[in-house]
Amino acid sequence: MPTFKVVISNPKTGRAEQVEVSGEAAARLLGLKIGDVFDGSIVGKPGLKLKITGGSGKAGEPMLPFLPGGAKRYVLLSGPPGFHPRDRGERRRKFVRGNMITEDIVQVNTVIVEGGE
Numbered sequence: 189m190p191t192f193k194v195v196i197s198n199p200k201t202g203r204a205e206q207v208e209v210s211g212e213a214a215a216r217l218l219g220l221k222i223g224d225v226f227d228g229s230i231v232g233k234p235g236l237k238l239k240i241t242g243g244s245g246k247a248g249e250p251m252l253p254f255l256p257g258g259a260k261r262y263v264l265l266s267g268p269p270g271f272h273p274r275d276r277g278e279r280r281r282k283f284v285r286g287n288m289i290t291e292d293i294v295q296v297n298t299v300i301v302e303g304g305e
Contacts, residue, residue, distance in 0.1 A: 237302035258290035
């Protein structure tokens with residue numbers, strides 16, 4: 189069974205909270221993609237609607253919203269997420285992951301879109 193650290197950001201207060209999810213609740217997150225909205229009761233926060241904004245894998249590789257699937261690959265990047273250029277026009281080949289939550293994901297970043305104060 190997978191285990192995820194779900195980071196819940198509240199845009200109204202600017203605070204973030206980390207919740208560890210495992211077992212059946214974590215299995216319900218598998219297959220969701222960046223941009224999907226799910227019910228907060230999955231992570232123990234009933235009454236909230238959470239939107240997935242990103243995440244990272246076991247090796248620290250970031251999830252990119254424009255890469256389909258959950259596979260890891262090297263991609264030529266010219267800007268964030270995943271690469272912050274130092275010089276104008278700089279591009280680098282970086283190790284990144286697709287936009288789907290799989291068992292290899294460690295952290296899932298979310299933001300509150302409905303409910304909460």
